[in-house]
Amino acid sequence: MTSLSLKPCFSSLYTELRNNRGFGSGFLPTSFWVKKDCSLKGKNLIIVKKFEVNCLKDKDMDVRTSALVDGVAECLNEIETKEPSVSTILMNFENKFDPYGAMSTPLYQTATFKQSSATDNGQYDYTRSGNPTRDALESLLAKLDKGDRALCFTSGMAALAAVTHLVRTGQEIVAGDDIYGGSDRLLSQVTPKAGIVVKRVNTSDLQEVASAIGPQTKLVWLESPTNPRQQISDIRKIAEMAHAHDALVLVDNSILSPVLSQPLELGADIVMHSVTKFIAGHSDVMAGVLVVKGQRLWLSLILSCISSLGRDLYFLQNAEGSGLAPFDCWICLRGIKTMALRVEKQQENAQKIAEFLASHPRVKKVNYAGLPGHPGRDLHYSQAKGAGSVLSFLTGSLALSKHVVETTKYFSITVSFGSVKSLISMPCFMSHASIPAAVREARGLTEDLIRISVGIEDVNDLIADLDHAIRTGPL
Numbered sequence: 001m002t003s004l005s006l007k008p009c010f011s012s013l014y015t016e017l018r019n020n021r022g023f024g025s026g027f028l029p030t031s032f033w034v035k036k037d038c039s040l041k042g043k044n045l046i047i048v049k050k051f052e053v054n055c056l057k058d059k060d061m062d063v064r065t066s067a068l069v070d071g072v073a074e075c076l077n078e079i080e081t082k083e084p085s086v087s088t089i090l091m092n093f094e095n096k097f098d099p100y101g102a103m104s105t106p107l108y109q110t111a112t113f114k115q116s117s118a119t120d121n122g123q124y125d126y127t128r129s130g131n132p133t134r135d136a137l138e139s140l141l142a143k144l145d146k147g148d149r150a151l152c153f154t155s156g157m158a159a160l161a162a163v164t165h166l167v168r169t170g171q172e173i174v175a176g177d178d179i180y181g182g183s184d185r186l187l188s189q190v191t192p193k194a195g196i197v198v199k200r201v202n203t204s205d206l207q208e209v210a211s212a213i214g215p216q217t218k219l220v221w222l223e224s225p226t227n228p229r230q231q232i233s234d235i236r237k238i239a240e241m242a243h244a245h246d247a248l249v250l251v252d253n254s255i256l257s258p259v260l261s262q263p264l265e266l267g268a269d270i271v272m273h274s275v276t277k278f279i280a281g282h283s284d285v286m287a288g289v290l291v292v293k294g295q296r297l298w299l300s301l302i303l304s305c306i307s308s309l310g311r312d313l314y315f316l317q318n319a320e321g322s323g324l325a326p327f328d329c330w331i332c333l334r335g336i337k338t339m340a341l342r343v344e345k346q347q348e349n350a351q352k353i354a355e356f357l358a359s360h361p362r363v364k365k366v367n368y369a370g371l372p373g374h375p376g377r378d379l380h381y382s383q384a385k386g387a388g389s390v391l392s393f394l395t396g397s398l399a400l401s402k403h404v405v406e407t408t409k410y411f412s413i414t415v416s417f418g419s420v421k422s423l424i425s426m427p428c429f430m431s432h433a434s435i436p437a438a439v440r441e442a443r444g445l446t447e448d449l450i451r452i453s454v455g456i457e458d459v460n461d462l463i464a465d466l467d468h469a470i471r472t473g474p475l
Contacts, residue, residue, distance in 0.1 A: 232376025239267030277418025
């Protein structure tokens, strides 16, 4: 490599030129690599671009090189760093916690780690506090959601419970009224016992959200789309409202996954995924994750001092013993590799099924953000890449809905969603059964509502299955 002199206006930007044949006698350069140092979102990056050049004489080297740089300067300055897609990240994740370069992340199935000293612990001492397999999964999930730190828990509910422990007695949580039944149970039956006030609002109504947030609000909790009625909330504007009162924003993004939505980029402070769903994808593990923008310092509600949100949540994960076990982490790491492919296929199938249901004479209403008539469709696509593969629909008849759920062949009757296998349920009797009937009715959660999670089967088979079940139902 030989350094060349450049005009002053380029010397700070383009710091290195080299030729691929050398500069000795008889070696004329045929091409140059121009290195551009830049930064993107706080990370130092180097872009290298190759340019062909034909220099006839050695003495012309500097002059011709400067002319070359002059000619391509505008092009070079327009070079933008393209972040890799989720599918590329999943296939090229570098596990810095494995010193041997294993292609498959190793499973450290151990409860404790031997130390070399009685007074100085190594990086790991006890799996409750940390484990290389868990660290690998957390590192990957943080990268996928563009966060600074991720923390994996034994379930999505364990992760959400940890967040509620950031809130003290007398403070408030403002939460959506159309959310997962387990979350509703936590907020309505558990959290208030700690003296925390929980206000429930329609988060798709910004005025209602604004009216609920006040000086004592410390957490705003929402889903978008909501589960199961697919209501859309403006995450950006809600984050602005919450931050104006120094409150945190939590988005449960389980229904979309990092493939389709990254709420931290929209202003959320914490994103939660039930890893059980799309991330692991095979209905064979229970796990949850919190991903945070750990650089944001805030007034810790536990320690009453300025500290990192990520550090506070890690403290809770460790203190409560709710960290995900190594084997479960390993199962998640195995399943996550195909997440992008699965989500793409599932969403493609869901769109076709939603369109079929919307045109069916015995279906009263379909809740799916991917349909043109959905009231929040434009907002949704301004903050997400797709509508996902979970949808719900109404038949207007409890008897017909029950028949449909029990008659389909290719949809398994079960709670949960996000599996490669298509699933079907009646939320009022299953995932949301813990919500009192009067409350469900007031929120528009009717008993004839059917929720389906679309899998990767042949979509024509799924449509035919649903059509048969609907048409053969009672009138």
